[in-house]
Amino acid sequence: MATLTASVYTSHVPAIGAALDLGKTTEPYWQPLFAGYQPSKAWMAANTPDVIFLVYNDHATAFSLDLVPTFAIGTGAQFAVADEGWGPRPVPKVMGHPELASHIAQSVIQQDFDLTVVNQMPVDHGLTVPLSLMCGQPAAWPCPVIPFAVNVVQYPIPSGMRCFRLGQAIRRAIESFDAPLKVQIWGTGGMSHQLQGPRAGLINKDFDNAFLDQLIAAPEELAKKPHIDYVRDAGSEGIELVMWLIARGAMADCADVPGPQPVVRRRFYHVPASNTAVGHLILEQPALA
Ligand code: DHB
Ligand code: FE
Numbered sequence: 001m002a003t004l005t006a007s008v009y010t011s012h013v014p015a016i017g018a019a020l021d022l023g024k025t026t027e028p029y030w031q032p033l034f035a036g037y038q039p040s041k042a043w044m045a046a047n048t049p050d051v052i053f054l055v056y057n058d059h060a061t062a063f064s065l066d067l068v069p070t071f072a073i074g075t076g077a078q079f080a081v082a083d084e085g086w087g088p089r090p091v092p093k094v095m096g097h098p099e100l101a102s103h104i105a106q107s108v109i110q111q112d113f114d115l116t117v118v119n120q121m122p123v124d125h126g127l128t129v130p131l132s133l134m135c136g137q138p139a140a141w142p143c144p145v146i147p148f149a150v151n152v153v154q155y156p157i158p159s160g161m162r163c164f165r166l167g168q169a170i171r172r173a174i175e176s177f178d179a180p181l182k183v184q185i186w187g188t189g190g191m192s193h194q195l196q197g198p199r200a201g202l203i204n205k206d207f208d209n210a211f212l213d214q215l216i217a218a219p220e221e222l223a224k225k226p227h228i229d230y231v232r233d234a235g236s237e238g239i240e241l242v243m244w245l246i247a248r249g250a251m252a253d254c255a256d257v258p259g260p261q262p263v264v265r266r267r268f269y270h271v272p273a274s275n276t277a278v279g280h281l282i283l284e285q286p287a288l289a
Contacts, residue, residue: 002100002177005049007247007262008040008186009215009281010133012056012240014125015274017089020132033278036268037133043265043282044134048142050181051097053104053170054127055246056188058149059084061124068154069116071166073108074123074147075101082122091128091137097144100177104146107173113166123147130188133280152189152240157227160242164223167249174250187247189240191269192233193276202235203277208269211241212279216264219248237276252285260286 016033019025025034061082063069079094105117127147135142151157158166167185174183191208194200211234214222223245230239252259262283270278 002174002179002181002183004171004174004185004250004252004285005182006047006184006265006282006284007251008134008184009244009247009279010130010186010188011190011273011276011278011280012126012129012188013274013276013278014084014129017125017129017132020137021090033270033273036270037280040134040266040268040280040282041136044142047284049184050143051100051183052143052145053148053174053183053185054130054145054188055148055150055186055243056126056130057152057240057243059124059126060153062121062149065154068151069118069149070151070158071113072116072118072121072149073101073105074118074121074149075105076119076121079147080122081128082124084124089125089128091132092140094123094127094141094147095144097146100181100183101146103177104170104173107176108166108169111169111172113169118149121147121149126188130186148246150243150246152242157239158242159227160223160225160245163242163245164220164249164254167246168254168256170246171250171255185247185250187244189243190234190238191241191277191279192235192238194235195237195275197236199235201275203271204233204235204238205269205271205277207233208277208279212267212269212281215244215248215281216283219245219254223249248283251283262286
């Protein structure tokens with residue numbers, strides 16, 4: 001059976017992708033940020049999974065306001081890198097895993113989460129920047145990726161608890177796939193930021209660090225946090241953080257029969273990076289007995 005080996009959490013600031021693509025990673029502004037991801041890249045190289053289930057949000061790139069799926073699973077064999085206005089990022093195309101993705105769609109929909117099945121979509125910075133941060137600039141991404149897009153752009157968006165419960169359902173789906181695949185689940189976006197209006201530029205370090213603490217130690221309690229708290233305390237785009245609860249809900253200690261707590265392999269927090277506080281965690285699953 002497939003196993004869930006780790007969850008990874010990271011911001012997806014598009015300027016980070018531009019800094020990498022334009023060779024600016026050693027500039028004083030960017031150097032501390034990329035230095036902070038060095039140990040994570042080493043961990044990733046040593047712990048490359050067979051598949052990454054990558055929870056992210058589309059920024060009106062694949063889905064405009066014409067069509068807003070709440071939860072969309074990418075079941076295609078490959079996904080093109082989106083042109084977000086400056087041409088596609090010079091990164092590898094994303095290879096999917098249609099067999100596992102179709103199984104997860106089947107299992108999760110049977111568990112009463114109504115996913116939108118997407119065979120073709122371009123993927124934007126929400127997906128490619130986390131891959132770049134964790135994998136660097138390879139000629140091909142190290143493994144297939146199942147894109148899982150969550151609507152956090154156009155209200156009504158899913159609650160933290162809905163996301164947490166969905167993570168639990170995704171765990172059941174992965175663990176019932178009949179092949180010995182090692183799967184990581186990533187939760188991306190956040191942390192505090194607001195890109196528009198009078199509060200543009202808002203950063204809240206206290207909120208972000210309390211969120212990281214609680215995500216590690218008390219995720220189900222954190223899942224009760226209402227949208228208004230994110231928007232008030234972490235800015236209008238800080239709501240992207242609800243996606244982290246999907247990845248956290250998939251860990252063994254959140255399962256029907258709770259397993260061991262995850263081990264914190266990496267925790268990093270950095271300001272500034274464009275308009276967003278960058279947060280990052282790696283939670284590894286101890287091998288189940
Ligand atoms: C920024 C952050 C985001 O999450 C995003 O989607 C776009 C821009 C920023 O900080 O610039
Ligand atoms: Fe974003």
